[in-house]
Amino acid sequence: MLYIKCPYCGLRAQKEFSYGGDATVKRPNINEEVSSEDWDNFVYMRKSPRGKHIELWQHIAGCRQWIKVQRDTATHEIFQTAKVTEEIR
């Protein structure tokens, strides 16, 4: 079971979180024209890297905040966590 540091609550067990996918995907702006290709990329196309991955988790049984987690998909090592408004590099 992973041990995830919520930027609001501190270190908590994975049980309290739910996974939310790739955090680097950006939704096309609302009320703006978008090409089908860009839209399809947003809805469907995801990389499945082996190694570092920045992803969203929601602290569902805690503060209910969505957070960013940079995790190694092979080893589960977590390098960094951040609020969604913050950058991970």
Added chain:
Amino acid sequence: MSQPFRLNKEGLINRNKKISFTFNGKKLFGYEGDTIASALIANGIHLVGRSFKYHRPRGFFGAGVEEPNAKLQVEFNGHSEPNVNATEMELVEGLSATSQNCWPSVNFDVGAINNFLKMFFPAGFYYKTFMWPKSFWYKIYEPFIRKAAGLGVASIEKDKERYEHKFEYCDLLVTGSGPSGLASAYAAAKNGAKVILAEDKPRFGGTLLTDDVSIDNLSGKDWAEKIITELKSMPNVTVKNRSQVFGYYDHNMLVMFERVSDHLEKKSKFTPRQRLWYIRAKETILSTGSIERPIVFGNNDTPGIFLSAAAKEYMKVYGVLVGKKPLIFTNNDSAYETALEFKKNNVEPIILDTREEHSSELIDEAKSKGIDIRFSHGVIVANGYKKVKSAKIGKLNKDKNSFEKIETVDCDCICVSGFWTPSVHLASQSGNKLKYEEKIDAFIPDKKKQHETSVGAANGSFTLEESLKHGFENGSNLSAKITETKTEISIPNVNEKKYGAHDKFWCMPLPKNENPKRFVDFQNDVSVSDIEIALREGYRSIEHVKRYTTLGMATDQGRTSNLNGLQLVSNIENKIVPEVGHTTFRPPFTPITIGTIVGREVGMEYMPTRKTPMHEWHEKNNAVFVDAGAWKRPRYYKQGNETLFEASKREAKNVRENVGICDVTTLGKIDIKGPDAAEFLNRVYTNAWMKLPVGKARYGLMLREDGIVMDDGTTTRISENHYHMTTTTAQAANVLSHLEYYLQIVWPELNVNVVSTTEQWAGAAIAGPKSRDMLSKLYPDLDVSNDALPFMGYKEADFFGVPSRIFRISFSGELAYEINVKSDHGMFMWEKMMEVGKEFGNQPYGTEALSTLRIEMGHVAGPELDGRTIPSDVSLNGLVSKKKDFIGKNSLGREAFNVESRQKIVGLIPIDRKSSIPEGSHIVQDQNAKLPNPKLGHVSSSCWSVENNNPFSLAIMKDGKNMIGKKFFAVSPLKNKSIEVEVISSHYVDPEGKRVRS
């Protein structure tokens, strides 16, 4: 009742307390502190089971977790458990143990014929023989294998025991209380760290209990006791015996299995049997010690053959002799300690040492005590079927591949030592890649992936001095990093015997023309020749050899067989062991009970139960409940001998004719507040929300970004910046997360807050043509006329003195209202409604009637919104705005979503107007068509239309409305039904929706 193999004084058992037990029906006794194994050996019993494949007689081999053979079916405390390790299970009054895997008895086993047919049971036998023909598998092969090769029998009784889970956090977890573990825990505790020390056995101390050493002038045992006593007195230390850390998982989480009360004769009602600990440790010390490995020789599985350290442990801990005429067969010095212990107890051993004559502290001591030592000697083959009687021994030539002399000596046990294998299982599980240490012919931990440090024998250091030094140093350094305190501890003076070098000898050669079975893996019956066959047949990877021969795959995880297996493979392949590599170690290290994994999550505690405030009323009024997620909802209220069908028909009919009330508390409710709330709803829902006036509700449809319908429900504008959203019961949690996602991540600029209020409100729907009359009685001071409270209207009013919200919304298609009051007032509201509603013929209705009402109205719900349908599939395209953008809008233009023939919602009625159509039926043109019969759609929801008094179904069907008027077959192979149906509109009752507005 004397015990022929019990020593008079030696041992740590309590001789004042006798414990009676039975073995295969025979009444025996042992002492408190015995294991089943030590008590049986004390009684001279060695034959305890039959081997897995060849049904060969098997006895005890080890004295603890390493035991491959002695797995018994054990009954105690009123339950029966299979595959219990006799060397670990403590004796408890009234326990009854029986042998497994033998029929009709352990002494006469029919399956032993396999042993004489062994040419038919080579490696891969099961794969080769039972592959063909395929149809034979279930009927013939599988039952046969099960019967012949079964281990114990699992109980089919309900487990009445109590199991618990516990979550714990610590600075340092120490796994194993041998010298290095004690030292680590002690040093860390002195630094103020929060320490958990776990010991698998009942007694703390590990090898300190059996080795002839002294620390600071105390015996090993006394020193261990002193340290444990001090640790127990410290508030920052938890000391646990009978506790096996069996799994090392991600982010330094370890899982421990505690045998809380299996050893107790009587225990309190709430004492759990076993407890599972989830421990998150900042640092872990792996002081798991090492396990002696055997030397391979002929018939090395005969009862009476032991690991030499196990023989010593039986003497020192249990006061039991494994034999009175021992042969000690060794390639190293440690077995000399066993020989000396025998000698001390007036038993004359013979030592067979594979090394050439030389000198060391222990050898010299054995010589001085007059022990018969034969260098360059080893056991070729053990004689005796159910017990060792003698052994053919041989003097090895210089190359150790043939014999200078062969003779037979009498013996009643053979104690074998092929040197020591560090227990690296936990380190390996943690992701440590292990390295091969030439010096000890075994793997030790290498680079770490997690916060673990192996010390002592687990790290390949086999001297006490080194183990203590490692322990103190690592315990101190690791904890000092956490507590930022360092207490100086002086390392104690140690007195131990120095060992000479061991011999890299692991398998006895065979004289020409002799071919006895030589086992590498006892539990899975894998012999030297099995592995040779696997390699001859082309298996190269050690992982493949393992699976083909089942080497190391039994419940003992190959603790005594792994390295000898690797040696054999590398010898045949002309490789060195590190090139062959090792197989993966996986948790659990030892078998654990299913009850422990499940813990308290059984019966009522399997998952939380959500009950509405009116639950008790429903119970008292004969409600039959149905699970809706964690919620309990009344399915119907049974009157007399009514069936589900009769009751739901009565309830639904009453709504259509009079009025009914339904508990709708379980609907998801979300409070939405903020100046941008309208804009937010406008983006979340497919329809327009900017112009909804205060005091009005609106039906809304929500999509996922891929255009699929996510949920539907009504949202009401309570005040300027305040909305009350409802969701379906099932989607409540998902919708909240969905809204939070967009507010926190996608549109943080919107000033809106959302919070779940599902638990805060109790809800009741009042539906039926007489609902307005009833409402006016419930609110005598309120104008509830169609003008004052029109369809989709909203009012706040006093309900007999408590605040309430009135929504004029309808799920049933009838004139209907929903009343919400604070949860605490739910029961009050419900009882008032029942009282006031009497004169209007009000009856409560459950989810079954609710479904009937919505189905015949053509209202879609979960079965239609199944994660595959878009708005136009379910006739909701009227709710999709063309003017504004919203979540999922761009996806609706996709080509596949706009094909005319796409499957869409329709209604179905049976041609005979009688046969109900099973949900899940497939719709086909011709019921007798050749397979595969093209499927045109499926039946999503079925009911008995109370309005038209015949069955009616909703279906999702190809070409949708274009099919209206045509006939098809709804076939359900599961129910063996085929019903001819006609396609009609999905709106079977009141298609114009006049009633809700009336």
